Amino acid sequence: MSGEPSKTPDLIGHETAEKHFLESWNSGRLPHAWLISGEEGSGKATLAFRIARFVLFQGNENSKRQEKGDLFGKSIRPKSLYIAPDNPIFRRVASEGHTDLKILKRTINSSNGKIRNSIAVEDVRLCGNFLRLTSAEAGWRVLIIDSVDELTISAANALLKILEEPPNDALILIVCHNPYLILPTIKSRCCQLSLKPLESERIRSFLSTTLPNINPSDIEALTILSNGSPGRALKIIEEEGLILLKELVMLISNFPKISTADLHDFGEKLAKNGAENKFKLTMNLFNSWLAYLIKEAASNTQKPKPMFPEESGCGIRIVRAAGVEFLIQLWKDINLVSEKTLRQNLDRKQAFLTMLYHLNDPAFDK
Template sequence: MSGFDPQQAASWGPRHNPVLMGHEAAEQALLQAWSSGRLPHAWLITGPKGVGKATLAFRFARFLLAHGPAGEMDAGPSLFGDAPVLPKSLEIGEDHPVFARVASAGHADLITVERSWDEKGDRFRGDIVVQDVRAVIDRFGKTAAEGGYRVCIVDAADDMNTNAANALLKILEEPPANAVLLLVSHAPGGLLPTIRSRCRRLALKPLGNDAMEQTIARLLPDLDAAEQRGLAVLAEGSPGRAVMLAGQGGLKLLNGLLEMVGQLPKPDHAKLHAFGDALARDRSGAGFQLMGELFRWWLARLIRASAAGQIGGSGWTEIFPGETALSRRLAQWQAPDRWAEDWEQIGRLLDRGESVNLDRKQMLLNLFATLGRAAAR
């Protein structure tokens, strides 16, 4: 894939990102809670990975740190003390001092809790540990450095181990004044019920097509329009997933795989073996895992669209040029229920192979053998 700049993509991480698209309702809910003067002290921001939960958390944190409590806003120079004009969005411009200090992790009244670095293991810890949460207790036990809000972002709350969760619960049970906790969670059902019950929940949904395409165009401007559209479909409303797939070459990987699928029942064996050799050389297995994940996703997309008669219809967007023709051709091989059986068989094949560390090239060949039987029916 052309035009992907990892450094540029990294610069649009949640801490640095000034733009949030597709979540206007959630933003207004936060703004209204703040302007009411009765802002809940803890929020649980939920939704699928990569849809913008952490971006919204940092956006709200910047707003709180810049504006302070609504009741303390300066009424301005009016002789009669007219009510201040309340902000209409959470936006804090990139030229604002608070934006720069949050981006550089230099604001004294913002603390973030995430998996910390384990110097002994020379890697990030697998969990958020109790020491990470104790830093919040220490910070919240002091007066706000700038007299406004103290804000804590936990990203992600799902990563907390039992001791860390219990330590955070103590803060939630007895929150100090003008302290706000923003908990990001991909799977809130796994959190302690007592944590969930003490937070106001704000659920984010995957972005719609228009917002997704606009966001990808902003995050990955060097990709051509066709690649941006393809990633928008492939990422299913998750800008974070789109950036991840761009970095891993996911669109190119799926395109190459489906190009060989389109040659069935007589594939180019030289290309197939070369593809398998490349996957086998990757000792991490990340490429093979991504290939399997993307192909299973694409086959499920084919089955759903075929069963509903939607291939090439008004709600259909090509991931790459020629996908519509390929999908129609495969849909003619067999009925959707037979494809569903093959989807399950391919899933078992890939899962079993990964669990016992089978030869990845051979698993690829077995996958194509299964597809070849479908093509020959």
């Protein structure tokens, strides 16, 4: 299974969102802009490409009927957004080669060869020009924005102008990770599709099918860490996040006697050039592990069930020694420090050590 949304034919769950779009399509009154929101890895971009393929295919079929003079033939109401991978439309969308589809995302900075941190206003304006062109073949022009969270302020205002004066037969699919942080005026001009986290059983079933060689204990850990998002679970595996988390937890498994030298060595890995994503993922997963300890402690009288066997009981010792209130504060601090470290390009090793040293406080040695 490909992890790329443009090449993924199926979408796990989210039948309600698909039904909403289909009902609008079949009614003949399709809103020109859709805001697709949800947790990272929940399937937002996959749904956007699924909708894009569907619209381009349906538009192509309508064009064929018009060419044949079949203007009054019986209209077929589609019951699914699914387009088979062997369909030419699917292949062209997957290769980003369809003339009626444009994808707006961060581009590579030619001066340093790195991906830009944001989407520039010039790129949004080019998309406006694209949408105003007459469709080359499908009757529709489709724009996918992945994601609106990465627009600069100027770019967001340029998008708002497009939404205020939408061209005819133009469909704008906007991927959004955090709808609370975007301009309210953008939200108000979009029909919203909110993707909810999947139930744990669906995540387990998905992982068992997709990763048949993975052991059951890892499936359980990934189910917890995924937060109901199949894409997040796959990303954790692909980027060896579970291995990193286990390694870190094993380093503190002798809590409260944590080896400073071992933590320094681990911190070095997170501070290397190009290891920004590794740092972000490690801190994020460690925080998810802390959140799991807090939840388990609150519901199981401070006897948390291990997330994975490699914990060696350190979770229980940390909860008993530090207490839930301290762990909640540590969880908050890690979120803030991780975000600040990446945003301001601070010393990642120092940020990591600062957070972990809290667990080595002699006051916890009870």
